[in-house]
Amino acid sequence: MPQTITAIQGPVLTFTGDPFQKGLDQTLVYEPDAIVAMEDGLITHFGPADQVKGLLPPNCDVKSYGKDALISAGFIDSHVHFPQTPMIAAYGEQLLDWLNKYTFPTEQKFADKEFARSVAKVFLQENLRNGITCGCVYCTVYPQSVDALFEEAEKLGMRLAAGKVLMNRNAPQSLLDTTQSGYDESKALIGKWHNRGRLMYAITPRFAPTSTGDQLEAAGTLWQEHPDCFMQTHLSENKGEVAWVKELFPDRAGYLDVYDHYKLCGHRAIFGHGIHLTDSELQRMHVTGSAVAHCPTSNFFLGSGFFNIAHAMKRERPVRVGLGTDLGAGTSFSILATLNEAYKAAQLNSYALSAAHAYYLATRGTAHAMYLDDKIGSIAPGMEADLVVLDMRSTPIIDYRMRFAESFEEALFIQMTLGDDRAVQATYVAGQLVYTRDQTREVADTGQIAAE
Ligand code: GUN
Numbered sequence: 001m002p003q004t005i006t007a008i009q010g011p012v013l014t015f016t017g018d019p020f021q022k023g024l025d026q027t028l029v030y031e032p033d034a035i036v037a038m039e040d041g042l043i044t045h046f047g048p049a050d051q052v053k054g055l056l057p058p059n060c061d062v063k064s065y066g067k068d069a070l071i072s073a074g075f076i077d078s079h080v081h082f083p084q085t086p087m088i089a090a091y092g093e094q095l096l097d098w099l100n101k102y103t104f105p106t107e108q109k110f111a112d113k114e115f116a117r118s119v120a121k122v123f124l125q126e127n128l129r130n131g132i133t134c135g136c137v138y139c140t141v142y143p144q145s146v147d148a149l150f151e152e153a154e155k156l157g158m159r160l161a162a163g164k165v166l167m168n169r170n171a172p173q174s175l176l177d178t179t180q181s182g183y184d185e186s187k188a189l190i191g192k193w194h195n196r197g198r199l200m201y202a203i204t205p206r207f208a209p210t211s212t213g214d215q216l217e218a219a220g221t222l223w224q225e226h227p228d229c230f231m232q233t234h235l236s237e238n239k240g241e242v243a244w245v246k247e248l249f250p251d252r253a254g255y256l257d258v259y260d261h262y263k264l265c266g267h268r269a270i271f272g273h274g275i276h277l278t279d280s281e282l283q284r285m286h287v288t289g290s291a292v293a294h295c296p297t298s299n300f301f302l303g304s305g306f307f308n309i310a311h312a313m314k315r316e317r318p319v320r321v322g323l324g325t326d327l328g329a330g331t332s333f334s335i336l337a338t339l340n341e342a343y344k345a346a347q348l349n350s351y352a353l354s355a356a357h358a359y360y361l362a363t364r365g366t367a368h369a370m371y372l373d374d375k376i377g378s379i380a381p382g383m384e385a386d387l388v389v390l391d392m393r394s395t396p397i398i399d400y401r402m403r404f405a406e407s408f409e410e411a412l413f414i415q416m417t418l419g420d421d422r423a424v425q426a427t428y429v430a431g432q433l434v435y436t437r438d439q440t441r442e443v444a445d446t447g448q449i450a451a452e
């Protein structure tokens with residue numbers, strides 16, 4: 001009989017609930033020598049190695065990653081633009097000028113499906129190299145860019161949400177749809193892709209300035225027709241943007257109220273940024289169960305500000321918060337680098353984000369923000385087997401610094417402060433090993449992935 005069960009051994013970190021609400025004592029699980037076993041895409045066993053070993057079939061090989069590894073649920077990126085992969089690190093502008101000068105010209109190239117496919121391959125490979133096993137992804141206005149991404153994600157077996165950008169004003173003519181064509185194309189994409197295997201559709205009005213009220217209303221109607229889809233957009237990222245929305249929608253009470261009015265708040269709504277939300281807007285986010293995607297590398301890069309995570313998640317009215325890279329305004333695919341910047345954003349709000357809370361955010365917390373925490377984001381039997389294996393000594397300076405670490409918390413904090421893609425030694429998607437650092441695939445100048 002072929003062996004279908006895969007088992008790996010090493011230290012494991014996972015969470016059974018939300019430490020922001022219940023504290024770390026009640027939610028953090030650290031098992032210094034554990035086995036995680038997987039079969040048919042799901043985790044079948046998790047526990048101390050000496051206990052789990054006896055429960056596995058006698059012929060089952062257990063791959064040990066050693067005591068300097070850390071096995072975690074795969075990282076989740078709740079806000080990212082795959083078409084911006086070719087324009088990461090675009091100099092000199094804040095949000096609105098950055099969109100006009102760099103983003104819109106780049107996104108026009110995605111009318112060509114084969115170009116879109118070549119970028120999707122690089123994008124997904126970078127996700128796996130960084131231990132990201134699930135994302136909520138913006139495509140472009142062109143439906144073929146959505147097909148290209150989903151086709152490539154399906155080959156990898158990834159759980160992924162994505163959608164066609166809806167945009168019918170305030171962008172170059174060739175990037176505009178209409179209220180009707182945007183609705184029709186999105187509906188057709190939902191029929192084709194939503195819940196096909198692990199793929200999910202996200203209705204994606206880019207943000208209020210690039211959609212008329214009519215188009216936002218059509219997006220709300222579409223979401224009511226397909227309520228288990230995601231809805232993703234941008235919200236209160238930049239002060240100039242907030243002022244522009246006030247001019248464009250003078251009858252609305254504020255930026256969030258524009259979306260609320262068109263029935264775009266609710267479960268599975270993911271709003272990028274939310275830096276400048278008022279208390280009453282945060283209250284409304286809480287009541288409607290809407291989520292913020294916190295994207296600190298982007299917020300610093302575009303000079304947008306620093307999101308106050310502690311305030312957003314306060315226990316009296318917690319808002320769901322996920323973590324996002326927001327490439328290409330974000331500057332790294334690395335979730336460790338993103339946590340490093342999340343720590344700094346918190347510091348600027350006079351709050352110290354603990355390493356354990358940060359790892360929760362990168363995994364189960366983002367799954368919770370996306371209403372996927374019953375499927376992904378933690379390690380337990382029955383959960384989908386998406387895992388990342390970190391190397392806790394991935395660079396000379398990390399190796400050196402780790403000699404002085406006196407606790408697991410400190411070791412975790414060292415990783416998120418100094419670590420990057422080099423710390424990811426293996427990534428598993430649906431129980432399959434899809435990336436191993438030590439057999440790195442080369443990305444050639446052409447953007448093609450070289451033969452494995
Ligand atoms: N607001 C509207 N579009 C975008 C985008 O592509 N990136 C970011 N960071 N903000 C946006």
Ligand code: ZN
Nearest residue numbers: 079081272326
């Ligand atoms: Zn964005």
